[in-house]
Amino acid sequence: MKKVGMKTQNFWEGEVCEYCGGSIVERRVTIHRRVRGEYVLIENVPVGVCVRCGMRYYAANVLKTIQERLRGRQQAERQVVVSVYSL
Ligand SMILES: [Zn+2]
Structure with missing residues (x-):
């Protein structure tokens, strides 16, 4: 996660998984x-995924955007009902 900024299609090109060495x-x-006791979903989040082990990598600017969304005054786009089961 040494790269920052620049949201491009090939953001993860050339990067390898730090756990297994697979490409991302x-x-x-x-x-x-979970935000203030509320369970929220964030859709359409661009992440880097290791093709070998499935490890997810989040770019710093993406994490920042998520935090701003969650903290901001912006309304959620829609709400869904989530079923919760407990054993
Ligand atoms: Zn991996």
Whole structure:
């Protein structure tokens, strides 16, 4: 995670997984966070994913954007009901 800024299509090109040495490709994923006791989903998050072990890497600017979204006054785009099971 030494690169910052510059959101390009090939952001992860040439990067290798620090755990297994596999190459990293960009994927759009949905991640979840717990914010102030509330469970939220963030869709369409660009992450680097190791093709070998599946380890996810987040670019610093992406993490910053997520934090700003969650902290900001911006309304969520929509709400979904989440079913929760407990054993
Ligand atoms: Zn890996």
